[in-house]
Amino acid sequence: MAKPAIFVDRDGTLIEEVNFLSRVEDLIVFPFTPPSIKKLKERGFYVVVLTNQSGIARGKYTEADMHAIHDAIQAAVGGLIDAFYFCPHLPSDGCHCRKPNLGMIEAAQGDLEIDMTHSWMIGDKNLDVWIAENAGIKSAMVMTGYGPRHLGTLERKPDIIDDDFGNVVAQILLR
Ligand SMILES: [Mg+2]
Numbered sequence: 157m158a159k160p161a162i163f164v165d166r167d168g169t170l171i172e173e174v175n176f177l178s179r180v181e182d183l184i185v186f187p188f189t190p191p192s193i194k195k196l197k198e199r200g201f202y203v204v205v206l207t208n209q210s211g212i213a214r215g216k217y218t219e220a221d222m223h224a225i226h227d228a229i230q231a232a233v234g235g236l237i238d239a240f241y242f243c244p245h246l247p248s249d250g251c252h253c254r255k256p257n258l259g260m261i262e263a264a265q266g267d268l269e270i271d272m273t274h275s276w277m278i279g280d281k282n283l284d285v286w287i288a289e290n291a292g293i294k295s296a297m298v299m300t301g302y303g304p305r306h307l308g309t310l311e312r313k314p315d316i317i318d319d320d321f322g323n324v325v326a327q328i329l330l331r
């Protein structure tokens with residue numbers, strides 16, 4: 157049976173924003189991330205991370221470095237994240253996978269049976285709100301990471317704006 161998904165950005169949303177995070181030693185998982193993911197899973201959502209990682213194309217770190225960070229995040233949340241999708245390209249590459257393009261969501265739809273009508277995208281940047289609009293799903297914006305800077309330049313209105321991923325998840329679970 158299809159289940160709704162919480163698509164969620166990585167940097168600045170689940171973890172502390174670090175410019176071109178490349179080392180597990182610099183990873184800081186927000187304290188509200190593990191319990192919030194647990195609640196989402198208990199309520200029957202898929203939890204799917206969508207992350208633009210142009211640092212790979214820029215040569216700042218390797219795919220292996222990134223996978224080590226994803227393994228550490230997965231360990232911190234008790235293995236409850238269903239899938240990670242990443243775009244390794246530059247903004248100028250014109251690829252289909254870089255948010256706000258739909259490649260990563262389409263890949264998730266190929267791998268998981270997702271009920272899109274009850275799915276959400278949560279993130280800290282304009283492009284996280286934008287990909288939600290492109291996919292026809294609801295969006296929530298957090299005020300961690302780039303949130304405060306992007307709030308002033310929002311071209312699209314998110315369905316929820318709240319302090320952080322923990323508060324957004326609490327709101328979604330009340331609906
Ligand atoms: Mg982000």
Ligand SMILES: [Zn+2]
Pocket residue numbers: 243244245251252253254
């Ligand atoms: Zn890409």
